[in-house]
């Protein structure tokens with residue numbers, strides 16, 4: 068039984084004239100709107116509150132143009148702590164958060180941290196990125212459209228203004244209702260809190276690929292020596308595979324390899340090294356099966372990056 072909580076935040080940012088940006092809080096949440104959906108994705112309730120700013124007292128020119136709120140409006144809001152505590156009470160047990168894009172859950176946690184609230188979880192949070200599902204279901208899976216594009220695409224009525232939290236949450240929910248059931252398994256993970264030990268690491272297999280989120284390491288070097296990070300085990304039959312193309316990096320950020328499974332063919336893996344909020348490093352590794360042609364293309368890429376390396380470091 069799923070308890071979907073589709074939410075949207077509006078925030079103001081620091082760095083406007085005569086107001087310094089606070090490093091630990093670049094975006095201050097000023098409004099939250101949400102709708103609740105049952106497991107049939109029927110809307111069963113809503114939540115909408117303004118938050119009285121405590122950090123930035125001036126509306127930044129960028130956010131001011133975007134959100135339809137003035138500082139006068141926000142003065143009527145309640146303190147962040149009260150609003151967010153009410154929000155979680157309203158959200159209920161084991162909410163499955165749904166947002167348009169991957170920013171809101173991160174910023175929510177950053178704001179909660181600023182006010183020393185208890186963390187939302189001990190590791191990455193599984194959630195539904197409706198923007199991503201929209202792309203997977205109706206476009207190429209890679210494009211990321213804005214909410215209004217999604218509404219137009221679905222021919223839904225534009226009855227409320229965009230960039231107010233509750234209306235954006237409602238629009239997101241309406242698009243979510245149109246996503247075919249088969250796409251609901253494509254969950255996302257918010258890594259504001261990274262896995263801290265092996266047990267919290269995430270292994271998940273989707274229809275066409277697998278994903279691994281590692282625990283945090285203090286250096287990139289340690290990370291790229293970890294057996295699980297660099298393993299190329301087949302995610303379908305769990306055999307350790309021989310690498311056809313060893314790990315290489317064309318840019319220092321992403322690493323690629325191709326391994327061969329007798330049963331399943333060429334498995335390409337990609338490691339993305341990410342910086343954690345508290346300064347350490349972790350990886351997101353994805354693996355999928357590819358054609359021989361694609362494997363050969365990757366071989367060429369590897370040869371090119373070897374050449375580049377040689378040019379940079381003449382012997």
Ligand SMILES: [Zn+2]
Nearest residue numbers: 301304328331
């Ligand atoms: Zn296999």
